[in-house]
Structures are given as structure tokens and as C-alpha cells.
Amino acid sequence: GTADVAAPNGTLYFRGKRVLRAVVDSLMARGLGAATDVVVGGSSAGGLAVILHLDYWRSRLPRTATVVGLADSGFFLDWKQNGTSAHSYDEDLRWGFEHMRYDVDCDAGADCAFAEHALARVRTPVFLLQTTYDSWQLQWEIGEKNPVDYAALNAYGRELEDKLRAAGARAGGF
DSSP: OOEEEEETTEEEEEOHHHHHHHHHHHHHHTTGGGOSEEEEEEETHHHHHHHHHHHHHHHHSOTTSEEEEEEESOOOOOGGGGTOOSSOOHHHHHHHHHHHOOSSOOOTTSOTTSHHHHGGGOOSOEEEEOOSSOHHHHHHHTOOOSSOOHHHHHHHHHHHHHHHHHHHHHHTOO
């Protein structure tokens, strides 16, 4: 599937799903189909992509292969739901999820652009590696402030840890 989106100066063409399938096809042609143990990994946006595409990888590999995911720093909070964010990118992630057609099995309106919501739908085991205070996420989720609002920072950290634990438990993650 593709998603072509009209833009002010032309059309945006999203072909990531085609690229993913071509990469998997190429790796299968080079022997990936004979693998016994496969770890699909990524960091930051790539960590979120692991979550969103892990079941696709699982579906392409032999049933006898052990397949797991390693999602490093891909657990972005759906922070705007708290109404406290001055710099939120949640609408961008939702827009991307709507237009880029990811592989996670997600019902309409389930907000699977965020790992905290998508993980419950991932059937393949995934290891979540996430720092509590990722500088990029802090900048875009609670905004840069000087002086630092330590109460807000600690509240954010507690929420991230709680949601990470809950999502991992629901998904059977480790």
C-alpha cells in the first residue's frame, strides 16, 4: 500500500511499506528464511517502527524460527492527552500513522501511533528499552523550560514508567 498526499507544492509520496517489503524479500532471497533466531531492532523512530511492524516480520519467517523485537527508545507518550504539553508532536504521529499504513493490527480510533496503545496488539515478543528522561522526548513532550520545573519533570517520568510497565504487561513484553 501507498499513501500519496497532496501538499502545497506538489504531492508527497510515502513508500516505506514498499521499502520494508523489498528489504524483507531481499533478505529472504539471501537466506533469512533459514534463520533460527531473529531479532528485529530499531532505536527512536526505528524503535516505534519495530513495534508497528514486528508481526509482519514474524509472518514472513518460518514458524520454527524464534523472532523477537528490540524497541530502543521508541516509547513516545501520548502526552497531549494530559493537556500539559506546550510542544506536542502527537498530531504529527497520528497523521503519519493514518497516512503511512503500518502493519500493526489496529482498530480505527485505537491511536496505535503510540507504543503505549499499539503494544497490546503486537503478538510477537518485544523487549522495550527506554530511558525515563530522553532529552528529545522531553523537549517535544513537556517543552524546554529554564529554570527546570522539576515537579513537572518528575510527573512526566512517573507517567512514562507507569505506562511503559502497563503496556509491556498487556503485550506480554519483557
